[in-house]
Structures are given as structure tokens and as C-alpha cells.
Amino acid sequence: MRVLLAPGPMYPEPGGVPLVGPDLGLGAGAVAEALAAGWSAQRPDDILTQLPVPDGGPGTAQAIPPGRIASRSIVQADDPLGRIREVDLLRLRPVGPSSADTAARGAAGDTWLLDAARLLALPADREYAAREARLGTTTGLGHALAAALRVTAPGDTLVVTLGATAVHDGGVGALEGLGGLDAADALVSSRELVLALADTTPLGGVSGAGQALAAVAALSGEECQELNRRACAAALQVASSSGGVQEGGLPLVGQGPPELSVTSRGTGAGGGAALVLRALGARALPATRVMSRLLELEESVAGQDLVVTAAGEVFDVVADSVAAVVGGMAGDSALPVVLVAGRLAAPRGELAEAGVVSAYSLEEPGSSRNRAWNGGGALELRGRLRAMGARLARSWSR
Secondary structure, three states: OEEEEOOOOEOOOHHHOOOOOOOOOEOHHHHHHHHHHHHHHHOOOOEEEEOOOOOOOOOHHHHOOHHHEEEEEEEEEEOOOOOEEEEEEEEEOOOOOOHHHHHHHOOOOOEEEEOHHHOOOOOOOHHHHHHHHHHOOOHHHHHHHHHHHHHOOOOOEEEEEEOOOOOOOOOHHHHHHOOOHHHHHHHHOOOEEEEEEOOOOOOOOOOOHHHHHHHHOOOOHHHHHHHHHHHHHHHHHHHHHHOOOOOOOOOOOOOOOOOOOOOOOOOOHHHHHHHHHHHOOOEEEEHHHHHHHHOOHHHHHOOOOEEEEEEEEEOOOOOOOHHHHHHHHHHHOOOOEEEEEEEEOOOHHHHHHOOEEEEEEOOOOOOOHHHOOOOOHHHHHHHHHHHHHHHHHHHHOO
């Protein structure tokens, strides 16, 4: 039997915002490895293909298979409060036609991936998150972007991961780190900048980044509102000066002209940096869609008998979530999809619409905090996933 293991990362999501950390859950690559270990122990003759699908959050670069990486380098930059962090900059091997064919046709240049979401990762500690919200800046993100863009060549594409964060400066720090408007225009010129968004929340509005901030930081509702008001004003001022804000509708992320406002989808990623970068000409797309293309998920689905995916907490099936993307591509090939979730509360009908024929939860309904699906840290979670992999093999292998 041929089985494609295409899980996403598994982390807790208080307030709908993933908290990424070594003691909180596992990245997509580690999830795939644990499921594969359990399955192989039960059915060693089955052919397993591991294709972890990162969601654009911190650690996305670690989930890229080595065979897709042409080179890896490290970019150092400040986090929101000035601590030095290292983020990966990958040059990816071409997908599809051979590199020789690509060169012969004179097609576009190299594709690069900057794991910038790691630089702005949301702290698990609510007090520290509040400090980043009050005092933090995205200046380090601008420095990292500038360093990465200088490495690229004209015609290259730089994919930048951005997600939810506590810093809330409206992206003005990012522009400062890029050297200002004119310097940013020069750096981006003749290159394509693509934002792979792990978070498509708008910067402002009733369901914007300010509301999400209240769920993950020790801030009062009034303080969140004031921080968000300032961030929206700052981002709009920068975007207006670049000519990137236009009146009109609010297109879906990655579709249509750059008609931006603080209520456009995805403008809240990176503390508002997504709005500023889109105003500078960047395209914004849901990270799972970007990563599925870069990793050739659709091609990997072909020839399989079963597809297994995974997510941390599933209360509904968001259109651009890993489960929806994997389920949709498998459904196009009439393949069954099995979902493994840490905590599962999604209606059966939603799962079916996403192509999921069966779903399993690591956590029993009503479990106490001490028996939560990620209780005991990463080591115990690996064990639970290995046991789940063995269970899936017994149930599905033929």
C-alpha cells in the first residue's frame, strides 16, 4: 500500500492563534516522522512518503525536504525587543521541468525562502507578549529582508513567511529596517516578493489583529484597541506615501490589484508589516497554498492509495488550512484523506466537504489540562503520534 503522510504542524491555538515552541508541540516534519515510525512498525511493507506541509509559521524552513534545498544560509537580525535571532534563508531547487530546460527557455530566476516568521514568533508567555506589543518593533524584520534581497538577483523570487505576532507597530519598523521608502523600492525592484501568510487576519476591524492580541497577551481590551488604532494609523500613513492604498473593494489575499486598507485580509500578519510590504509591491498568498506548490504536493498525491494529514487544534476547516489544502488535492484524485488532530471539534459535515473521510483526535473530549493532547511536552506528543500511526496502519492498511 502507498501512503502519503502530509501533516501540518501541531501546536496549541489559544484564541485561534498558534503558539509555537519546543515544549508546546511539534513541527510538520516531526509529526510526519512520528506517524511514519508508528505505521512502519505495524506494516513494514507499506510504502510511505513523507511530505510535511508547513503553514508559514516559525520553523517553516525546517520542514523543507533536503532534496528541495540548493543552499542554506543564516540571516541574523533583532527580534521585536532587540535580541539577536537567526533565521534561515534557503535557495530552492527548481520544481517541474529540469533546471537545464528552465535555463534554456530563459524563464524566471531562482526561488528563495526566508523564514521571517521565526523572527517575530509569538511568545507563549502572556506578560512577555504584552511587552512586545507595547515596546516591540519590526525593524529587525526589515533588516532581515534587506539582507535576503541583497543576496538575490534580478528575476529571482523571495518568499517570506509571516504570521501572527505580538509586536504591533504597523510595519513602520520594517520600512525603517529596509532603509526607508526609496531604499526599499530599489531593493524590491526587478525581484518578486511573495508573502506566505500563516495568518490572514486583517490589521484592523472587528475581527482584526487587535482582537487576536487580546487573546494571547496580558493586555486589557482598551489597551489592545489603542495599540491597534496606532498601528493602523502608522501602517496607512506609510502605505499612502508609497501610493499603495486605493479606494475600492477588499479582494481576497493574492487576488486582484493592491486595493489595500487595514481591513484587507492578511494585512495584520507581522504586526502590520504585511500591509506595508504589499503597498511596496509584494504579493500575499496563504502560506499553505505557497508551500504546497513549492513542495509539489499535487504531484506527490498522484499514485497514492491513502493520504494522511494532521493539525494541532481543529474547530472548523478554514479554506486555506493544511487540512483543506491537502484534502482538496487528494479529493481531485479521488483519494481518501485521514485527519489526525490534537484536539478535534469540527463538525463532521465540514470535514467531509474538505475531503476528510475519517478523523482521529489525540485528546478525549472533556480531558483535563494535565491530560491535554500536548501535555508532557514534545517527547510525549511524539509517543502519542507513533501510537496513532500504528493505529492508522491497523485500520487502513490492506
